[in-house]
Amino acid sequence: MASEIHYYRLGASRKENNMGAVYWQLNDVWEGTSWSSIEYTGRWKVFHYIAARVQSHVIISPIFYQDNSTLDIFVTSDLWQGVAGSAEWTWYDFAGQRLAETTKKRFTVGRLNSTQLYHGMGLGEIVPGGRAANDAWLHLRLRTDDGRYTNEQFFHPLPLKDCLLRPTKVRAQPIGHNQVSIQVVDGGVAAWVNVEHPTGVRGYFRDMDSGLPSNDFFLRPAETRRLEFVLKGTDAPGSPADNAKNLASKILVRTLWDNYQHPPSSH
Secondary structure, eight states, X not given: OHHHHHHHHGGGGSTTOOOOOOOSOSOOSSSSSOSOSBOTTSOBOHHHHHHHHHTSSEEEEEEEETTTTEEEEEEEEOOSSOEEEEEEEEEEOXXXXXXXXXXXXXXXXXXXXXXXXXXXXXXXHHSGXXXXXXXXXXXXXXXXTTSSOEEEEEEOSSOGGGSOOOOEEEEEEEEETTEEEEEEEEESOEEEEEEEOOTTEEEEEEETTTOSBOOSEEEOTTOEEEEEEEEEEEOSSXXXXXXXXXXXXXXXXXXXXXXXXXXXXXX
16 A cells, blocks of 8 residues: 555656645554554554655655566655755665665655656666575665755565565664664564554654654664654543553563564563
């Protein structure tokens, strides 16, 4: 769904003038399995964090065409004025080793428009260093010159089920009130790290550096993410302060590796 939204938003720079997409559905009125991005309890599902990332005002978009293995990278803006900034992207393998020097590009985007930064055709051209496509992924980031907008995206040319994922163990360490640091303590790159708060509280995680909602990301060995849980309310009896006490110590971390055969990590 995120890939579709990326593509639809490119319509801002094409003749259809499409500005994006409204997805079904946002939330639930009762508990159950559904298409919603927010659970009945108010918990943000994986997609809601990704939707926040891809629906931001200024985004960097990797657009991949599987039929001919073509990768295009765009910056798209839905602002009513032009914007300028810097973009960069880096290829890594799933051990966390950088495959080539980081590519850095300046960009300017007109109002309600997109700017193309890269075009490559064929996996041999796209993935640097002659590395196999099943052991490569891309981290993309941008920042506008005024510092108001940042964005990051993750891309892998092949399905992760076909990639050379390494065993990995991730730890969530409390560092303050409702705050945790997330680190890989053993193994390779942790794909799609999902940080879960305990039941009985409502809210979301945000990055302590960018201030943006953040969850469900790739994490390299020796890399640290600092997250803060923004408490919006509680569902359990008692005061919100009592229910949220020692919240950081109750956080659970899952990765794609855990889905194969391993239990989730705790702090």
